[in-house]
Amino acid sequence: MQRVNIIGAGKVGRTLMTLVAAAPELELGDVLGRKPLDGSNATAAVGAGRGVTGIGDLRPAELWVLSVPDDRIEPLAAELAERLDRRSTTQTASVIHCSGFLSSDVLTPLRALGWSVASCHPVLGFADPHLAAARFPGTLCAVEGDPAAARCAEGLVTALGGLPFAVDPERKALYHAAAVFSNNFATVLQALAQEAWAEAGVAPDIAARLGNSLLAGAAESVARLGPAEALTGPAARGDQNVLQRQRASVAEWRADAGPLYDTLSRMARQLKTDGVTGP
Structure with a gap:
């Protein structure tokens, strides 16, 4: 023992x-x-x-x-x-x-x-x-x-x-950053979504159910299909009109969230078209 x-x-x-x-x-x-x-x-x-x-x-x-x-x-x-x-x-x-x-x-x-x-x-x-x-x-x-x-x-x-x-011990910082993206930042994005739903007048209990349902569905789809195939939404469809109007709405609500919406939308579009989020 x-x-x-x-x-x-x-x-x-x-x-x-x-x-x-x-x-x-x-x-x-x-x-x-x-x-x-x-x-x-x-x-x-x-x-x-x-x-x-x-x-x-x-x-x-x-x-x-x-x-x-x-x-x-x-x-x-x-x-x-x-x-x-x-x-x-x-x-x-x-x-x-x-x-x-x-x-x-x-x-x-x-x-x-x-x-x-x-x-x-x-x-x-x-x-x-x-x-x-x-x-x-x-x-x-x-x-x-x-x-x-x-x-x-x-x-x-x-x-x-x-x-x-x-x-690889030489790449542990990047390895751990990946875990932060996968877990911690996903949690932050859930909080941001809850706050946006609240601003849009959605009741807290409904907002919580929406977030839980969407997160569970996304996790299941990623596990089954992989990120690129699982991705849906306006960026995945290439719907620029929706993206522009949503970005304006987000930026009007919170100035710091507008650039975040832009960056994630760009990465989402490239993931759907090229299978990776960047060059």
Whole structure:
């Protein structure tokens, strides 16, 4: 059985804790949060693991997972390397972080101690840890790093029911931007649509139903047909009269939304005609 220590008891950390605790071949080890009681509170909620209050309390484990915000990963790796070195530990292990933006190279201080390092980014929304844990089976997870740690990350993903895939560490910023386009910006566009419907006098409950229905239909069509074939609307049809009048209406409502409508309409038209959104 492989012991897994987790540093970071936020939404991603709690999701992983729940999944690790439920995996027969894994053991949830020590959990360290940002605040002294975060680890204990998180392990109590999951019913497994041991919450600790500081790095010095962390016991050895075969795999360490850093589920902390991006800007904390590099300093945390440096602190871990310093503290573990001071303890004169002879254990070598694998350590992974969960950032979709940063490569495994930010863990270099631990690599210098003989540890194997990697990154593992689950392509999943973690707004609700309970929902994220329930939806995790089948989730694609981007993995890159040293061979030993990458194998550990792939094994972890598989044990949790996910599907690992390789990503180029030199292109992680672009890879993560793609996820932002696919998920975060789609959410922003849904909010913008809700606001536009409200301005047009549509009742909030009806606007919510409209957005949910259209989004679900779009997701189903893209999954079945691909983006180019799934695309509909005035840009896909090349209806310039509608596009011009809609753009004017949008710009009158919100000046910052007019150029956005123009850009997305141009990309939509090119996607429909050429199969790509740009040159």
